[in-house]
Amino acid sequence: MPDARGKLPLAEILQILAGGQLPLRFTAYDGSFAGPVDASLGLELKTPRGTTYLATGRGDLGLARAYISGDLEMHGVHPGDPYELLKALASELVFKLPPPRVTATIIRSIGARNLRPIAPPPQEAQPRWRRAVGGLRHGKTRDASAIHHHYDVSNTFYEWVLGPSMTYTCACYPHPGATLNEAQENKYRLVFEKLRLKPGDRLLDVGCGWGGMVRYAARRGVTATGVTLSAAQTAWAQRAIVEEGLTDLAEVRYGDYRDIAETGFDAVSSIGLLEHIGVRNYPSYFGFLQSRLRPGGLLLNHCITRPDNQSEASTRGFIDRYVFPDGELTGSGRIICAAQDMGLEVVHEENLRQHYALTLRDWGANLVEHWDEAVAEVGLQTAKVWGVYMAGSRLAFETGGIQLHQILAVKPDAGANGLPLRPWWTP
Template sequence: MTDAAPRLAAVAETLLGAPLPVRIRAWDGSEAGPPGGPVLVLARRRALRRVLWRPGELGLARAWVAGDLTVEGDLYGLLGLVSGLLWERGPTAPAAAAATAPAAAAPAGTAALLRDPARRAALRELAALAGPWPPPAPPPEEAVRRGGSRHSRGRDRKAVSHHYDVGNDFYAYVLGPSMVYSCAYWSPGATLEQAQHDKLDLVCRKLGLEPGMRVLDVGCGWGALALHAARAYGVRVTGVTLSAEQAGYARKRVAEEGLADRVEIRVQDYRDVGDGPYDAISSVGMAEHVGAARYRDYARGLYALLRPGGRLLNHQIARRPEPDERAYRVDAFIDAYVFPDGELSPLGTTVGELERAGFEVRDVEALREHYALTLRAWVARLEEHWEEAVALTSPGRARVWLLYMAASALGFEHNRLGVNQVLAVRSEDGGPSRMPLRARTWGGGPASPP
């Protein structure tokens, strides 16, 4: 039979209550849906079993990672068309089980759906199309469940290793020579490398770095910021990361540039740093790993490590606030495949926690559009080096990164996500902040592009 796609289209339109937004091609070669755009290809019928048992983004992501679901044509275009399926949470129970459950016994998220006879029949049709049970096991790239309490030192170390210890060569293909894994700072016509250089220099200028200062770089990654600060501003930098692969790479770069007397890279939890005070602290793309329950401790810890008058530059992704913050849930796909235990907070929450820790917040710069451009540049690099990336990791891991970065780019473009640089000062008690009257000029900076 070659009617799977038309049957799926009818099911989808019944469940959605609207025309199918994208063309689909089923495992039997049949097609349905509007022509002329990207095509969602269900290469194997087990993709439906994954979606039925994990409705919403996690089921779709598992099908994508396993290669059961692919896209022919413009990935961004397709993600835009099905963004509601990716960004809105599905029912709270497996849809296949819900299809045969009494409506009165169904979870609140599915009860209204199951009271509609047409939608209940559509779910049964979907279960029939999906084929024999049970559902397939998750793809191996999914993070194993972490032992220990959330955001304990041991569990954080495992989470960071899952994300960053994929292989430095893999990251080099995606990030480019700078090996900077955070939002770049773009100007018209800039290359990715130029934009990353400009971001590093912006951070240094906001921190007011001067020769001889001691700087702590929390979550130093592959060492780009530490190297730039030491090379261009003559400071001494201590960089800390939980990733052994990142630390090894960064130390090699430090040695090659002859900066071992000015840059120290440690495999160390930020909570274990005890050799302050520092004149300045940078935390770029790290605070997303801290967790809401521990954020105030994070802010207080950095405050204690700064000398009076010292500055903190906190560069962090933010989410839009929920009408009721108790409704916030960690993104299922991100938690399972990308950033285990990662949490995002609204900008206002971050600023409030820094102030409660004693900081005086002096400047906030929103860089949302800059991160969208950065992610699109990373996606282009990954697609350009696809075969090499797959060989260095696995097809599933490369597919995780492609989906994650492309969907995140749209999240920033659609204002579902933001990223902000918050500059805060440990003001002296009753004294001056030592900030310039016109801080946004940030000084000229001594550095020029490499």
């Protein structure tokens, strides 16, 4: 009920917006509270600044700002893996627009001061229109800046989260009880077999990360060249190549994949790069990779996708500002069409959505295990970004909101592709 000034308590405002159905306990700095008393999960709004973030942020952006800045606390979960709380919010909390008179009361209760946008936490990237000063979206300069934002956080931090494989892409679990490291090794095995690689072949791995695929192939006699826009990844990968004694076969370069001059590769792997390319650039992307293959060569594209081909390609909100600036997702159908239009023959595709949910589960567990070290390495706010990002992504993969497709294509050789009649790899 409104107080003597006609203003509603903050908890009551949330209760109204949630249609009276709060799945967790909510408490606010004004002394108000709502939701089940015995709830194991809770949110605590600690400051007026948090109210401003919540009221002015679009979609999940306001919640992220308030949480990352420390103005909103989550209770009942570890900050390294707030999966259960996000799951409760996503599955049970449905916001409803109240009648105009109630809406006016809510606005008056929040106050004009709290409805004026304020500076976001420093971890937030600029909105897309402001990034234009860094060059056109998906131009080489701006792409390098976007990659630096996400991948040059700290190699030590990534070692704690990703584990021994240092692989930051979806694993492939051979059985439910497999470890993360076993699943990542199995993913590289799957890619290697799909590409029909054998000793003496040449592999180009674009967006190679810390060189996991490059080193896997080189250990099996393949001459492998990787390229990444992350200086930190390049340094780590080059050191690992030397330590494993693979310098005669493996190479990781710092640079843009579009600067690769060599051609005639037997295979090209792109594992987790397409998300950074931009949908309008798919023709040039697939055209370039096709031009680097020999006739009969194979391309495997592994990337996150949307469950349909109609929704907007651009990513907005929390993911764009805190995780993958300029990232874009679309459906597997549009990706397949783009590859076909560039003269590639698509021979197989599969969805590894459930495997990515398991991968994120294990990355979250690693962050929890190394939480204190992670906070000391990158700071509390950045560590919280990663906890929310991985837990939210896990939930999205579990529910089908996003997917992961591997698409295998061949560069035809005078109309023939020279491939076996049926899939030749072990699932």
